[in-house]
Amino acid sequence: MATRIPKDVKDRVAALRKQIAEADREYYEDASTSLADYFYDQLVKELEDLEQQYPDLVTPDSPTQRVSGKPVEGFETVRHAIPMMSISNSYNEEAVRKWAKQVADLLAKADGSGGGSGGGSLFGGDVAVRYAMDPKIDGVAVSLRYENGRLVQAVTRGDGVQGDDIINNVRAISTVPDELKTQTPPAVLEVRGEVYMPLVAFEKLNARQAEQGKPEFANPRNMTAGTLKSLDPKYTRERGLCFTAHGKGEMKAAAGQALPTSYSELARWIQKMGVLVNTVTVVDSIEAVLAHIKEFEASRHDQTMGTDGVVVRIDDFSQQEALGATSKSPRWCMAYKYPAEQATTILKKVDWLVGKGGTLTPRATLEPVFIAGTTVSHATLHNIEEIRRKDIRINDTVFVEKAGEIIPQVVKPVASKRPKDALPIDPPDKCTVCEGPVEQDGPKIYCVNPECPGQIAEKLKWFVGRGQMDIDGLGEKTIDLIRATSGPDRIPLEHFADVFLLTDHRERLIELDGLGEKSVDAMLVGIDQAKQRGMRRVLSGLGIRHIGSSASRTLARHFKDVNALLTATVEEIEALYDFGTVTAQTLHDWLHSEQGKETLQRLQDAGVDLTSRDYVEAADDALTGPSSPFAGKTIVLTGTLENYDRTELKEILEQHGAKVTGSVSKKTDLVIAGENAGSKYEKAVQLEIEIMDEPTLLKQLGASNG
Ligand SMILES: [Zn+2]
Known part of the structure; x- marks a missing residue:
């Protein structure tokens, strides 16, 4: 049969699987999808169709064989049968003794005997305790639920009341049995424990990061959490995640079955059924607890997983129950944490x-x-x-x-x-990646070059967005899709100017999955129009540090084009309304850096108009603030405006000393109404509040500019 499958179909299936796997990888590493959901779905759908047509192509590891075909934002949220609380921490001997004393007092009280003669009291006057201890693992807490011996749920702690069911990932953990090894499984058994990444695996991962000159991952715990977020269990397996039990949730016996009555008993029981449990040490005095804590400190680094302390719990379940919990954590348990x-x-x-x-x-x-x-x-x-x-x-x-x-x-x-x-140790005077200018802001040092490879993807998304280049059909998803191209079919999108050069790649854009001829052509029209948005919108689109839409507006009013801006001194820029020394210096540095000059040159070469549409001859900014007709007024915006988006206009009006609020009331001084203004407009009419349309607004803003 296999011979009848056309080669192009085989190739296509392989390509689809590769692309899906790549999107998955990015998802679990960055915990964000670079390939947008829509396109992802298209890929999976196409693969499903082909596999249906040619069933011989189906392999067990095909992304279509997963329970859910794609990484999703959330897993199914499940309520814990018994809340999953976190435990409180202690950092010294004294705190441990104090906890032990509290436990003893509470148990004595619960017993109703005050430590005297028993007879009918809860524990018969015997409130002696045993302490069960095991290493505190730094991982992600998960509750496994077995029903009649079968794993049916694996839920993260979440907020303690409900968490995410990550069963498919947990199934890929070798130390979690899918079925309990026993002839008589309990009706219900919830095993709680920790999923973690063994240290060796984590170090390997970080060595690779370091080799590539990338910052290392913070700790195995974060890496574990990130991996568990992926819906493809293969990452859980690849990364060698482990699970170790440290407690229980709900338990219901099978008919005639006796359940364990203490933690140490539970540990032995579940271990026999195939669940990994850490070594449990049971002692009967607080002195012995402290001795164990000391002893373990010396050997804890021989463990294969990161441990930062010892969990100490009251062994007996009936005593645990009597002690209960505070709103945050159980009273019968605490963790001793070692100093760094x-x-x-x-x-x-x-x-x-x-x-x-x-x-x-x-x-x-x-x-x-x-x-x-x-x-x-x-x-x-x-x-x-x-x-x-x-x-x-x-x-x-x-x-x-x-x-x-x-x-x-x-x-x-x-x-x-x-x-x-x-x-x-000197701070760097230029970016170590792109050699662009840097700026120190508080304790942090930033690369100021918006086209730095480390930041360009995010910056491009901003650049094409509303209020900036405003390009319809070129959104985040399409940018990711284009940037994901590689090899001979690569469509370059490394610089802002590349956006405008996309018109050279029409054929290849059409071939991209999820894009068609119609949408590509619409996008290219949008790109062409964007060349004419003018200097203000380009400046605010570049995302130069401190230069947002209001600073760009000020600049565009004072400089008739980019060349005029390039001749300005730091002092001249600093003198502008709302500009400070840092902002002026940062902008000046960028304008005169190799990277800045190149960015502007590339844009110009790509046909982008860098003259100002907002230039006002002899603009006097000293007048912009208080003397504005909008100063001191409470203004409400309603309807659709042609020349501004709301956030932008709000910012401008605030710069003019106005207060912009959301609803019309007697306190409102002015309502600015665009197209399709609704109830706010009506209310303004009722309350006889001044209403201004967009042409008047433009005129007034112009007039206030002097
Ligand atoms: Zn840089």
């Missing part, structure tokens, strides 16, 4: 890595040192102010800390060990 571990080593160099949003973050390279179970060769320095405050220098011996298995950080230098050749 430190070591000293030598700081050899500092690199500035560019993250999303253009922030440059300092990362130290260290003489490798063994901390908390792993060899550490990189650590974060947070930001330039932290570096200066702590006076950390290159070649210093530094304390490095690993708190809660989070990526290590440089804590402080060892002052007495400072060598003569210690070098101060």
Whole structure:
């Protein structure tokens, strides 16, 4: 049969699967879909159709064979049969003793005997407790529900009352049995525990990040949470996620079955049925608890997973029940958390890595040192102010800390060990990726170049949006789709100017999945029109730091085109209404940077008109504020305006000293009404409030410009 499948069908199926897998990968790594839902659905639909036509092509790992074909925003939300609370933390011996004392008092009270002779009291006067302890794992808490021995649900903690059912991912975890290994399964058994990523797997992942010069993942816990968000269980399997039990939810016995009456008993029971449980240590005094905590600290890094403490619980279930819970956490349980571990080593160099949003973050390279179970060769320095405050220098011996298995950080230098050749750490004077100008804003340093590869995707989406280039048919989804093209069919979209060059790629755009001839042509018309929006809209579209729509408007009123703007000094820009030193300097730096000049040149070459439509000869900004006819007025906007979107107009009016509110009342001074104004318009008529139409508004705004 297989021979009858045409080659182009086979190729298409392979291509579809690849594209879907790629979208999935991005989804779980960034927890955001780059391929928009609509296009994703189209791909899956096409694949389903082909597989239906040629059933021989169906493979078990095809994306169509998943329970749900696509990564979705939310999994099914399920209510916990018994709330899933988090446990409270203690950080020292004293707190542990205090907790033990409270437990003893509460149990004595519950017993009704006050510790005296029993007889008919809850525990018969015997309120001696046993403590059951196991390592505290830093992972994602999940509740597994078995009905008659079969796994039917795996729900995240969520808000404690309800969580997401992530059963398909949990099924891919090797330490979670799909069916309990027993002849007589309980009617209901909820096993609660932690899903986590083993440290070895996490380190491998981060080594790869470091190799590629990318910031490392913060900790295995976040990575676990991110992986579990994917609807494709293969990532759970690939990443080698594990599950270890640490408690129970609802339990219902099978007919004639006796259920465990303590945690230690439960642990043995479920372990026999194939569920992984950590070693449980049971002791009968608080001194023994403290001794165990101390003992475990020395060996905890031999564990394959990140542990940051010990969970101490009252073993006996009837005692647990008597103790109950506060609104936040059960009274019968607490976690002792170890302080962060430190070591000293030598700081050899500092690199500035560019993250999303253009922030440059300092990362130290260290003489490798063994901390908390792993060899550490990189650590974060947070930001330039932290570096200066702590006076950390290159070649210093530094304390490095690993708190809660989070990526290590440089804590402080060892002052007495400072060598003569210690070098101060300077902030970068240009972006380490694109070499564009940088700006320091508070403790953070940003790359100012909007076309920096680290930020361009987000910036392009803003650029084409309403109020900026306003290009119909070129939205976020299409941008992602175009940027996902590769190889000989790649359609370049790396610069703002590339938007306007899309007209050269009509044929290839039409071939893109989800786009058709009609929508591509409509988009290209929109692109062509956008070339004429003028300097103000281009400036606000570029997303230069601090230059939003109102600053762009001010600039467009003062400079008749980009060339005029390029000749302005920092002082001239700073003198403009609402411009400060930082804003003026940042803009000036960008305008005169290689990257800025190139961006503007490319736009001009692509046919974008960079003259101002808003230029007012001899504009005097000192007059813009208080002397405006809108100053001090309470204004309501209604209907559709041709020249402004609402947010934009609101901003302008506020700049003129007006207050813009949402509903018409006696306090309203003025209603600005566009097309199709409705009830607000009627109310304004009723209350005899001044109403202004758009042509008048334009005139007034112009007039107030002097
Ligand atoms: Zn950059």
